[in-house]
Amino acid sequence: MHRLVLLFCLWLAACTQQAIEDDSLYRQLGGEPGITRIVEGMLLRIARDPRIVEHFQTVDIQRVRDKLIERFCVEAGGPCTYTGDSMEESHKGLALTPSDFNALVEDLQAAMTDEGVSMPAQNRLLARLAPMRGQVIDR
Amino acid sequence: MTALRTLLLAACCVPMTAGADAGRLLATGGATGIEGAAGGGITPWAVLAGYGERGEWGGDVFATRVETGDYRLDVAGVAFAFDNRLELSFARQRFDLGNLARDLSLSENSLSQDIFGIKLRLFGDLLYDRLPQVSLGAQHKRQKDFLIPSLIGAQRDEDTEAYLTASRLILGGAFGYNLLLNGGIRYSRANELGLLGFGGDRRDSRSLLKEGSAAVLFNPNWVLGVEYREKPDNLSFAGESDWADLFLGYFPNKRFAVVLAYARLGEIATLDNQDGAYLSVQGSF
Numbered sequence: 004m005h006r007l008v009l010l011f012c013l014w015l016a017a018c019t020q021q022a023i024e025d026d027s028l029y030r031q032l033g034g035e036p037g038i039t040r041i042v043e044g045m046l047l048r049i050a051r052d053p054r055i056v057e058h059f060q061t062v063d064i065q066r067v068r069d070k071l072i073e074r075f076c077v078e079a080g081g082p083c084t085y086t087g088d089s090m091e092e093s094h095k096g097l098a099l100t101p102s103d104f105n106a107l108v109e110d111l112q113a114a115m116t117d118e119g120v121s122m123p124a125q126n127r128l129l130a131r132l133a134p135m136r137g138q139v140i141d142r
Numbered sequence: 143m144t145a146l147r148t149l150l151l152a153a154c155c156v157p158m159t160a161g162a163d164a165g166r167l168l169a170t171g172g173a174t175g176i177e178g179a180a181g182g183g184i185t186p187w188a189v190l191a192g193y194g195e196r197g198e199w200g201g202d203v204f205a206t207r208v209e210t211g212d213y214r215l216d217v218a219g220v221a222f223a224f225d226n227r228l229e230l231s232f233a234r235q236r237f238d239l240g241n242l243a244r245d246l247s248l249s250e251n252s253l254s255q256d257i258f259g260i261k262l263r264l265f266g267d268l269l270y271d272r273l274p275q276v277s278l279g280a281q282h283k284r285q286k287d288f289l290i291p292s293l294i295g296a297q298r299d300e301d302t303e304a305y306l307t308a309s310r311l312i313l314g315g316a317f318g319y320n321l322l323l324n325g326g327i328r329y330s331r332a333n334e335l336g337l338l339g340f341g342g343d344r345r346d347s348r349s350l351l352k353e354g355s356a357a358v359l360f361n362p363n364w365v366l367g368v369e370y371r372e373k374p375d376n377l378s379f380a381g382e383s384d385w386a387d388l389f390l391g392y393f394p395n396k397r398f399a400v401v402l403a404y405a406r407l408g409e410i411a412t413l414d415n416q417d418g419a420y421l422s423v424q425g426s427f
Contacts, residue, residue: 054164101226101270102164102195109167112362122361123318130313136270 028131029081031124032115035072038079042071044114045107054106058097078131090138099140108132165193165200166226168362169393170268170311173401174204174424177281177335178219178233178259181307182369183403183420184385185353187324188277188309189268190229190261191221192426193396199224202426210407210418214238221259229279231259237337242411250287253337258282266308274310281305283336294379294411296339297346303330305353316358322367325354333376334410342376349374357389365391383408387420399424 032038046068049059059067070087077085087093108129115125172180172189180202181187192200201222208215219233236254243251259281266273281303285291288299307326315321328351331341341347351374357367371385389403403420410416 100196102166102198105165105167105195121318123314126314126318126320133270133313 026080026082028124028127029076029079032075032079032120032128033118035076035081035083037118037120038075038081039072041111041114041118041120042068042075044117045071045111048110048113049107052106052110055103055110058099058103075128079128090135091142094139094142097142099142101136101140104136104140165195165198165396167269168396169359169365169391169399171200171202171396171426173391173399173422174202174206174219174221176206176208176215176217176233176235177257178204178217178221178231179261179279179281180221180223180229180231181309182324182355182357182367183387183389183401183422184371184405185324185326185355185369186261186277186279186305186307187322187355188263188266188275188307188326190223190226190263190277191231192223194223195226197225200226200427202424204422204424206420206422208405208407208418208420210405210410210416212241212413213410213416213418214240219257227263229259229261231257231261233257233259235335235337237334239411242413248290250290252287253290254286255336256284256286257336258284268309269311269313274308276306276308279305279307283332283340285336285339288339291333291337291339294338295343295377296333297341297343299339301330301332301336301340303328303332303348305329307353311359320359322355322357322359322365324356325352327352328372331374331376333374334382338377338411342378344378345374345376357391363393365389365393367391380412381409383410383416389420397426399426 073083073085076083171192172187175181175186179186180189180191191202194200203220206217216236217233221231223229234256236252238252261277261279263277266275268275285299305326305328309324312321329348331348333339351372353371355367355369357365359365367389369387373382373384375382385407387403387405389401391401393399401422405418405420407416
């Protein structure tokens with residue numbers, strides 16, 4: 004009987020842990036207001052970035068902003084839903100190079116530093132985004 | 143030494159002339175080792191010199207001084223890389239025998255050698271791919287003052303050695319900070335990098351030698367790490383120690399980098415406890 008109670012407790016604990024998403028990165032980035040400022044800061048930097056600004060000249064920048072905020076929020080474990088296209092779909096025809104991707108990473112790093120995001124938190128977000136490179140470049 | 147001076151001059155000019163903003167992320171070109179290959183100070187990494195990505199050129203010029211109690215090593219060189227795939231490098235080393243030359247009344251007070259290097263990225267990526275970046279390299283070394291090495295048992299004044307190395311940057315891998323891990327094996331019979339010739343009276347065949355390093359990036363500009371390099375022991379006249387160092391690298395931008403290190407070089411040509419300071423400056427594009 005004791006064993007059953009123990010098992011039940013363990014099962015309950017496991018369920019509770021699954022139910023509560025880890026939103027620590029979301030909070031480290033400053034929640035939705037923080038992520039909004041990071042995305043806007045990054046887009047402002049891109050607008051001044053001669054390396055990659057051309058790729059953004061034909062896009063609906065308001066939509067890009069909204070979808071990026073959703074995406075970063077989801078990746079950071081925040082209470083959002085990503086409603087945009089897949090990474091492959093949204094970069095189709097842009098033929099982005101590895102250098103373009105790195106330029107965007109640098110603009111994002113600078114925007115996070117401007118927002119006072121700690122280096123470990125920056126690295127956590129980059130670690131979530133880095134595996135997407137293959138879905139972004141050469142499309 | 144004219145060549146050294148010219149290279150140093152070039153190192154000063156590169157930061158002003160080269161466009162350095164595209165390409166790879168800061169510090170991913172590494173520093174330059176004392177044999178001219180991109181990487182740490184005493185071990186090459188799988189990364190290629192400079193900041194060129196796919197379809198782009200990259201490169202660097204560097205100058206390094208290592209000062210132990212009894213010896214001094216000066217190195218200068220240049221490396222080019224294309225397509226983030228192939229690196230070609232050249233380095234000239236001048237090893238000042240200092241106290242040893244005085245104590246033994248040697249006919250020469252320095253030993254020099256030229257190192258021609260090639261490194262090919264086989265697969266993987268330092269940061270992005272599923273696989274770590276793996277590169278295969280070869281170094282052709284020509285010792286230029288062979289009298290002393292020949293007298294102490296070295297068998298030849300030039301040789302070629304190969305190395306295989308893997309590097310990976312783990313985002314947040316060290317308590318949230320980025321961790322760079324690097325490991326490699328070298329197939330060589332170079333005595334003290336080749337400054338004391340190649341092969342010896344005790345052993346004349348190449349050995350498989352392990353080398354590696356680990357470093358933490360506190361932010362994109364500062365990196366602190368350790369390196370280790372196994373060395374062969376071919377000459378009976380003196381032991382040859384494995385090398386290790388603790389280094390601090392500063393990468394303020396993609397054009398300039400400086401590395402300061404404390405190196406433990408052990409016994410070199412009968413003189414033991416050769417601990418010393420290492421300083422390297424690099425200009426990149």
